[in-house]
Structure formats: C-alpha cells, structure tokens
Amino acid sequence: MTELIHLLAGIVGDRHVLAPHDDAAEPFLSEARGDYRSAPECVVLPGTTDEVSRILRICAEAGMSVVPQGGNTGLCGGAVAAQGEVLLSLKRMNRIREVDALNGTLVAEAGCILADIQSAARSVQRLFPVSLGAEGSCMIGGNLATNAGGINVLRYGNTRQQVLGLEVVLGDGRVWDGLNPLYKNNTGYDLKQLFIGSEGTLGIITAASLRLYPQPLQSQSILIGFSNLADCLNLLSLARRDSGDQLSSFELIPAIAMDAAVAHIPGCGNPLQDSHPWYILCQFATSSSVIPLEQMAQSFLESAYESNWLSDAVITTSENQERALWNIREGIVAAQRNLGRSVSHDVSVPVSRVPELITRVIDALTVHAPDVRPYPFGHIGDGNVHMNLLQPKDMDENEFAASKPALRSLVYDIVLELGGSFSAEHGVGLLKRELMDLHKSGIELSMMRAIRTALDPRGLLNPGKVV
Amino acid sequence: MTELIHLLAGIVGDRHVLAPHDDAAEPFLSEARGDYRSAPECVVLPGTTDEVSRILRICAEAGMSVVPQGGNTGLCGGAVAAQGEVLLSLKRMNRIREVDALNGTLVAEAGCILADIQSAARSVQRLFPVSLGAEGSCMIGGNLATNAGGINVLRYGNTRQQVLGLEVVLGDGRVWDGLNPLYKNNTGYDLKQLFIGSEGTLGIITAASLRLYPQPLQSQSILIGFSNLADCLNLLSLARRDSGDQLSSFELIPAIAMDAAVAHIPGCGNPLQDSHPWYILCQFATSSSVIPLEQMAQSFLESAYESNWLSDAVITTSENQERALWNIREGIVAAQRNLGRSVSHDVSVPVSRVPELITRVIDALTVHAPDVRPYPFGHIGDGNVHMNLLQPKDMDENEFAASKPALRSLVYDIVLELGGSFSAEHGVGLLKRELMDLHKSGIELSMMRAIRTALDPRGLLNPGKVV
Secondary structure, eight states: OOHHHHHHHHHHOGGGEEOTTSGGGHHHHBOTTSSOBOOOSEEEOOSSHHHHHHHHHHHHHHTOOEEEESSSOOSSSTTOOOSSOEEEEOTTOOOEEEEETTTTEEEEETTOBHHHHHHHHHTTTEEOOOOOTTTTTOBHHHHHHTTOOOTTHHHHOOGGGGEEEEEEEOTTSOEEEEOOOOSOOOSSOOHHHHHTTSTTSSOEEEEEEEEOEEOOSEEEEEEEEESOTTHHHHHHHHHHHHTTTOEEEEEEEEHHHHHHHHHHSTTOOOOSSSOOSEEEEEEEEESOSSSOHHHHHHHHHHHHHHTTOOSEEEEOOSHHHHHHHHHHHHHHHHHHGGGOOEEOOEEEOOGGGHHHHHHHHHHHHHHHOTTSEEEEEBOGGGTEEEEEEEOOTTOOHHHHHHHHHHHHHHHHHHHHHTTOBSOSSSOOTTTTHHHHHHHSOHHHHHHHHHHHHHHOTTOOBSTTSOO | OOHHHHHHHHHHOGGGEEOTTSGGGHHHHBOTTSSOBOOOSEEEOOSSHHHHHHHHHHHHHHTOOEEEESSSOOSSSTTOOOSSOEEEEOTTOOOEEEEETTTTEEEEETTOBHHHHHHHHHTTTEEOOOOOTTTTTOBHHHHHHTTOOOTTHHHHOOGGGGEEEEEEEOTTSOEEEEOOOOSOOOSSOOHHHHHTTSTTSSOEEEEEEEEOEEOOSEEEEEEEEESOTTHHHHHHHHHHHHTTTOEEEEEEEEHHHHHHHHHHSTTOOOOSSSOOSEEEEEEEEESOSSSOHHHHHHHHHHHHHHTTOOSEEEEOOSHHHHHHHHHHHHHHHHHHGGGOOEEOOEEEOOGGGHHHHHHHHHHHHHHHOTTSEEEEEBOGGGTEEEEEEEOOTTOOHHHHHHHHHHHHHHHHHHHHHTTOBSOSSSOOTTTTHHHHHHHSOHHHHHHHHHHHHHHOTTOOBSTTSOO
C-alpha cells in the first residue's frame, strides 16, 4: 500500500479506498461503450464534502492528479483515469439535503441518481425536467459536469438552466459554498456557469441547488408521418405557438429507425397505417387542468394538415397509448444495434438548418460512401441530431473501422459549415479532444486554458480532458 | 489634442471622438440618479467591431484604461469613467444583423436599444422577453453586461438565459466570435457566461445572438388584494400551476405604494373597492388561441378565494383595463418620489423567504427607526424585492442622509441571514464594490480576481468596478 493510499484510507476509511485489481473497483473502470478503460492509482469514495476537500488537499500535496466520476455513464471518456490518477467517485454522496417546494428548488449531492431527484421533486408535486436514457443510473454530478441535454431541453433548457447554486471543491481542497438558491443574484461573475460543463477540470462539484417546475398533470403525444423534411421546421414553429410553448419534446425519427424499432423491439408498432419517410414524435404537457390539451393537439394538426405539412398523424388518447409511442423513441436506439456497427455523431446546428444538415449528409454519403446507411434522429427542436451512420451490410468490421475517420470528417465538415457544434450534448472528454484543437479558434482555446490555469494552477484536475 | 486622441480619431473619424468639455459629450458623463460623474480622457464612438478591436489595441499599447458604456441607464456606476479613462460608447453599433424566426434567434449589436430588439422580434411574430423600465433607452450591451432582470424573469429567466452566443473584444483587442446561435453546444467551458454580468471588466460585448419565443396572442392580468403577506407564496404556487406555468409576471405592491400611485399619478386608480394591506399584480399570457385564459384566471381566483388567500380581486377583460393595471405598477416607482427622499435596496432571497424578509425589515424598523416608512415592492415571483425606505416626514435631508449607512446595514444583515443577495438585478459597479469585500467569501473573491487577471492581465478594462 502506498503512502498516499494510506492517507486516503485515513480520511474515508479502509473500505472506501479500492485498489484497481479489486473486484469491487471494476464498475468504476470501464466505460459504457467499452472504448476506454481506467488504470488508476486507486478508487476513493468520500462520503462528505469535507472528505472530498481533505482528499484533494492531500493529493495536491503529493502532486497526484484526480479524476472525478459520477454514474460512469458518459460516452466521451471524461471520467476515465488511464494514467494512474486517483479516481474519485461521488457515489456515496447521495443525499438530497433540502427540498423547498415554494422556492421551487432542491439541494442534491453530486452522487444522487437522476431518477431519484426526479422522484423527490414529484413527491412535492414538482418536476425536475432533466430526463435522458441513462437516468436510472447516471448521477447529477455528472449531468452537471457535462451539462447534460436529453428530451426536455426544448422546453426547459439544458442541465445548466436548472442550476441556481453549486458547492465545489477546488483542486487545492478549498470549498466554495455557492449553494444559495436565488433566482436573481448579480454580484460579480457567475462562477457556477464555469464549473457546469467543465467535465471536472476546474473543480469537483459536490452539491447543487436545482430548479423545479410545476408538475404536469396531463400530457398528449402526437406521432406525425410526413414526406418533406424541411416541413419539420414549420411543424415545430406551429406546435410551439399553438401549445402556448408547452411543447416538451419534438423528436425526429427516420423511416429506417421506425422500421428497425418495429422489427426488433418487442411491443413496438407503427400506429400509422402507411410508412412515411420521416416521423415527428412530440409531446404537449401542462400542469393546468383547465387547458384542453386534446383540442389543442387537434387544432395544431388541422392547421398543419391544411398547410400540407403532414401526411398522417395520431394523437394519444390514453396513458398506455402515450407510453407505446415513447417506446418507439426509446426503441430506435436499442434497435439500431441489430443493423450492425455504426459511427455516431452527436451534433447540433441552428434549428433552422437541421433539414439542410441531414440532406447534405445524405447527399454526401450517396457520392462518397453509398452503402453506408444514415440513421439520423433526435432532438431536432434543439437543433441536435444524432447523426449515426451504419456499417454497410456486406462490409466487414475492420474495413468499416478503417472508414470511420473519413465518415467523421464528412459529417463534421458539413456541421461546421452550417455553424454547428461537434458535440451537442455529450461533451468532449478524451474522445473529442483533438476536435477541440482542430475546430476551435485560437482565442477561444487560449481563454479556456487561461481560465483552467487560473483555477487549477498545477493542472491536477482531470488532466488531458477537454482542453 | 493628445497623441492617443489623435490615434483614436484616425480609427473612428474626428467627429466620433468627443472631448469631455464638448457639449455633445454631456449625455455620456452623468449617471441617471446623479450620484456619479465621469471625467474621461475622451468619449469614443466606434461603429464596428473592428473599430472596437483597434481602439482596444491602441489603448492597451498606451496603457490606457477603457470603460464601456451602453445606454447609460445603470444605477450602480458601472459605466462611469471617473479616472481619466477612455469612455467607449457602443451607441453607434446599433444594427440587428440577422433575424432567424425558425431558429428563434436574432443577432443584435451591443448598441441596439432594447425596445428596438423587442420590435424586431415582434415583426416576425416572436417575443424577446427582456422588459424593464428603461427599455426605451437602455442598450442590449448594457443589459448583457449587467445580466438585467425586469418583469418577465419569472417565466423566461434573466438576460443571461436569453443568450445563445456572443461576440466579444478582449482587452488586448482580440475578437472572439462566439455568435453561433446553438441551443446545445458542449464543447469546453461556456465562455459567454463569464462575460454576461461581468460589467465590462473581462471584455467588451459587441454583439449577441438572442433567443426569441412565440409571441403571446392573448393575456389576462389580475389584481389581488390580500391581508396576510405569507399567502403571497400560496398564490404564486397556485398561479404557476393553474396557468400551466404561463405566468409571466407576479409583482407585489404594498398599500403605501398603491395609495401613492393613486394620489400622484394621473390616470391611476385602484379598481378594487376597498383598500388592502397588500396587492399582487400578475399576468397570464399565451401564444395559444385555444387556451381559455379568462376561465383559467377565474378558476385560479376561485381556488385562492376558497383557501382564504385573498380578500378581493379583479380580472381585466379588455386591453385598456390591462394597461390601466400595469400603469399602477409603473406608477408606484414614479409616485415614490412624491413621498420624499429614500434609500433603496435591490435585494433577493429565496422566494419562500420573501414574506419573512419583508416582515423582519418592517419589525426592525419599528424598533430602530420607527419613522422611516418601508416601501417594499417588486418581482417577488423571483424573490426580488425593491426594499426602498422613505425619509421620515419631519426629518431633514441631511439627517436622513446620515442615517443611510445604518439603514443599509439593517436591510443587508437580514437579507444575508436569509441567504440572499445584496444586488439582485442592478449589479455591482462602483456602488456595491465595498459590499463585495464585506459579504463575499474569500474563495469567491479570489476566483473572480484570478479569472479577471487571466482574461485581462493588465487590468485595463473598467478598472475599480465589481471586484
């Protein structure tokens, strides 16, 4: 046992320091997609902010780097400790410290599982709107460190917009208590904004004051089949207006994904009679019992139909029907695996350029890689497309792997020409470090580096990540 | 003419550099409340981002400090150049560069007047929601630099939440083009957040990509009279839920302010039959034509009445009636001047503690300054109270002036005990610099100073302000 591990055990107790070869350490070491593997000095699991502070002070004294980790559900290698760092899991810091329904806030520790925060909000008739595929296991600390997106961004904003305050431990062990849950506070720089989305490179978030909203009492989902991709913008604009901006999701599904879900996911069926090139799945939701949601949905569809923006549509009239529609949306992610390997791109452009993005990628593939099948879906109400490209049916795995760099360039070049981003919601981590150097301006990189040096002068926090 | 002024004139042209004794310079030199006066080296008015860049490069070479200024409507001395700095007005940079209704964004230069941005949005059936008293003359650059609040924060957030991108010129003249109007972009630190609310100390904002929303097609305002201050929280919670969160404003008016508006502002009348200790003025607004807004308002009031949370209420049934109600809200600010001098506090606490804040201040005044009349009003839906205290009727001005420090401490001590902020929406500037040192933690101040040094190493931008 090294001297450092001895000191860490003195802070958190022997059983909360795990050696990398320990079986109990395994869940912390491999990333979801299997692309990265950690080889840390040890895994340490503090139970309090004070313990995090003492760990960081001791690591700083020893010149040891620290990689913070939440639920380990990230997809970009942001929580990987591959260079013998101390891997600090926030898992044990999982208390909800306070719920204030009248202020519309709760204070959660970094290790709280997202679904548990949603439940805590629900128990006081409030909504915590961050919602994404991994919500049953991802932790709020990771959601904050990566500014997680998900399906409700259109209405409520990214995770960033849900934060009123943070508690952060800096690289030297100092604790910043910025938790006061104020909606308005113009006293100097908004420091919390820096830590949100910084992927653990500026400080370790130990707790947050989060915003809650009135809990929806009724909802209505709609599946629309349509042919002309550009009309998705008209449909979005109309849906926002006609719902009084109570549109919580607006998701694009291409025919290939609908077919895959229907073919491969038990219980998934297309409720529309015919097949359509494109589908929109959207949801109206409201906390008001007075608003006639079904009438609102019908009036929206009538206007859209009159304008020739849709071919067919169905409105849910029961909770079961609504669940069945959203099973399709979840199913298209799982179903994709049945179609072979893929290369995925979590990209965004201005909402108004989503059709152009998708069309240009499809056209470019037709020329340069005609057998690669595009599988573009996602949160187009936010301009965020998961531009996944599938391995050609007859191509072998190695050949497809070799073609990936060219496919990535094909997509990113178009995205950047349209003023878009090469990482809409998943962050940078290790996976997109090179893209930062390639595509960010020199002035932007130099500001980021200057800020990182200002807050973590010795560069001990999550080294090698982001910038 | 100094060498520097000669060089500046070479960039912007002779007529866009004003000497401080020049009549044309006058509007830039005194602050709205008359508490501060500038004595700059000169006033320079660039017309383009490139000119701002060249000005800053030349000033940096000369070691000359620069104070940026928008509409000069600030209340804390943030745009005052009292130490011979170059006063840089963004006034001539007043173009709206782009409107993209389908993306829900527009790109405005820093010198655009807020009301002009609102109009540009309206012309494409969209809403730019930042709205405040000075909107006819304040400029968006100043709104951004101070993260302005206003009456729609409850529903849409502060100015910060309306920003998707920024163009900023740094102290050394480098230009950061971060204007891409993306709703999702997780590629490194969110730099724009630092500049928003930094009051020109980190860089000069020259343009911004701003968010638009569906334009409300109908609205309904309600004036409520009630006795028990604590019930304002119940009313707020109910109004948010019953309106489907389509509550755009929720303002508190005390009896003293209602009476002052009725007595001193032409056209202001209290539409309720009796006088009440407290009033709430709130507004429901929606872009949907299907939502039965009046029915929604009535059902809200019935529930509130059954719970004994209100004594009397009136719903507007015409646009004229609605305007008359909001004239009261605007009138209480103007009417206050008829009651003598005052000391004002723009403070916030968690929404759930607003009644406690007001009650405790009133109680403390009863003990320590029984003749001072409290005049608390404002955006309590955001926890933001304008805690104005009026000069006792028989006290002379000098005596009142002498009592101000004690009155300020009385208010701020209670605010801070309740976890609140000493500047909710007006910023820090010169006025609240000392409060920063007194009330912010050492770690918070040290982070702010480190960031300032990282981005403006020579400290030439708006020196002496904020931190």
